[in-house]
Amino acid sequence: MAGIKDIAKITGLSLATISRVFNESPLVSKKTREIVLKASKKLDYQPNLMASALRSGKSKIIGIIIPELSNPFFSSIINGIEQKANEANYSIIIAQSHESKEKEIKAIQSFIQSKVDGVLLSFTEQTIALNIIKRLNSYNIPVVFFDRTHQLKNTNQIGFDNYKGAFLATEHLINQGCKNIIHIVGNLKMEIHKERKKGYVSALQDYGSFYNEETSIVHLNMNELADSKTIQNLCNDSENPTDGIFAHGDESALYILNILKKIQIDVPKDVKLIGFGNTNFSSLVQPKLSTIDQRNSEMGKLSACMLLEILNSEKLISPKTEILSPKLIIRESSLSQ
Amino acid sequence: MAGIKDIAKITGLSLATISRVFNESPLVSKKTREIVLKASKKLDYQPNLMASALRSGKSKIIGIIIPELSNPFFSSIINGIEQKANEANYSIIIAQSHESKEKEIKAIQSFIQSKVDGVLLSFTEQTIALNIIKRLNSYNIPVVFFDRTHQLKNTNQIGFDNYKGAFLATEHLINQGCKNIIHIVGNLKMEIHKERKKGYVSALQDYGSFYNEETSIVHLNMNELADSKTIQNLCNDSENPTDGIFAHGDESALYILNILKKIQIDVPKDVKLIGFGNTNFSSLVQPKLSTIDQRNSEMGKLSACMLLEILNSEKLISPKTEILSPKLIIRESSLSQ
């Protein structure tokens, strides 16, 4: 309820001076600063961020758009973002796109209207990044893309080396003696999953392993019966039975694990399995799941830092792309012996 | 960039009329409405929510405080909240308390300054709800508590019947023939875990089952070696071996599952196990985990609706508490034969 005016009244100072105190301006003497602070305590003064934002043009809010909050990958990224944002006294406002371009656009619209200072964005599979950039640019709102990156130059991005991650995973299976490794692919409309597939194929080629575009790439259709038949056929193939599986994510790895169990194929004895993402449950399942760590929280922190840097610097910072390197996590599901 | 003024200029109308159009006031004629909308399209007019909030006192923002975003329970609640909030044209701003009272207070402070219209709050174990209520009340910000509820009258709450959930879980184990059921308790400083314990004890008493405060209640200390020894001792007790385990959460149930596996106790043959929360991975582990569904998304929707109702009604709505009922989900980990 109490505003800067009230403080001015009881201290006998002008609005400007009071305002300067709260903005930590060096233009105010120690003595008056203390007087003001004491008065503001007494009145339980709460600065009105809306008014401040309106006048100054800085809202101290960062907008985040992600596909799905309940995806643990994204929620831990947000953890990282929140930490850095809070340190810098920014609030975060979150919107989910649910992989829908329309919702994404709506979110951006709402962010523009809310006058967010910057946007962190992991776009949907259908998004044309250029449009988004243009839109935000025309309102002078900087944006940093994370996780889902694109080919455009001159944009700020924090990515992850999906290619290398997939390569490491596949290589690991090869090292464990697998002769016929299949890959459960994700949505190939998305760059990240294309990259994972590429990494997988590269590893096989580098090591001269068996690869067949028809049979080595498996699309799940989330119909348990059909899927388990497919897997069964592959694993029981008389000529070239599958003995290694690289799944595009931990969750689908779990799903596969279930299927294998049902058709009585032992992991890791008969088939070795590795996931992707190092989700919190991956060390808690039986057998413990080998996987690729995506360094989620780090990604969050990095993107937040990049955005904050842009927000804090007067002059233009030349855009840059940073790519995080994967870490291979070896647990039980992929180990021979 | 374009504001209401620009629209006024090119249409020759007054600011008031333009404003009325965007606020869907009935006081404006169809003809002028269309003229205004056309002009606003042309200018790509974006209402400045900050200015609007400042003048009207309504920010159209809901603040959410939760302990931990990466806890899937909370992220699905937020999913529910976001859905309802978006429908009503509200943005959500999220802060995590990380179970720290200080961070929680800081978040509330920041919400007050951001002039959120209302707060949805799941408080930390150390929180004294009364203080929070008082603080928000003095700034006229309504609050709805969810999940973690308290005893105070005259507050808005959406809770979950933890007692009944625990009762159902325990009862189910009894029905499956368990004679000696232990309970892995959560943090007993928290009401929800106290209630779960109570429900467990009640079920045992109602059915005249074995219960011993000393041995039936197990606190995990997250030291795998020590914990596995404890569990082993209980399960191999010559007089009264444990044959049923009710864990306070799905994650700890998974943890227990691992321990049991390691000490070669079969689930569900030797010991039947049930968790709490119906987390997304619970149907993907081996054996599939029986659990109690907490109806997370529903809880989110309900709390959002309750808050929105308060925000939309002129007159005071008398505070109410709603308690969601648990659903028993029976899967493999608890089934006999």
Place this chain on the structure above:
DNA sequence: AAGAATAATGTAAACGTTTACATTGTTCAA
């Protein structure tokens, strides 16, 4: 046809800050 009722629009102040510019007070060099 006059006045009442209603509909549509306009005027201008207000929301609580920030900030460019102006003013006053102080210190210090010459």
Place this chain on the structure above:
DNA sequence: TTGAACAATGTAAACGTTTACATTATTCTT
């Protein structure tokens, strides 16, 4: 002792809306 330099404070307009109140235009009643 003047005035230049600097430090501290003040004045008042501005940010982009909303809204109480005033005004004008239109329709209706009798």
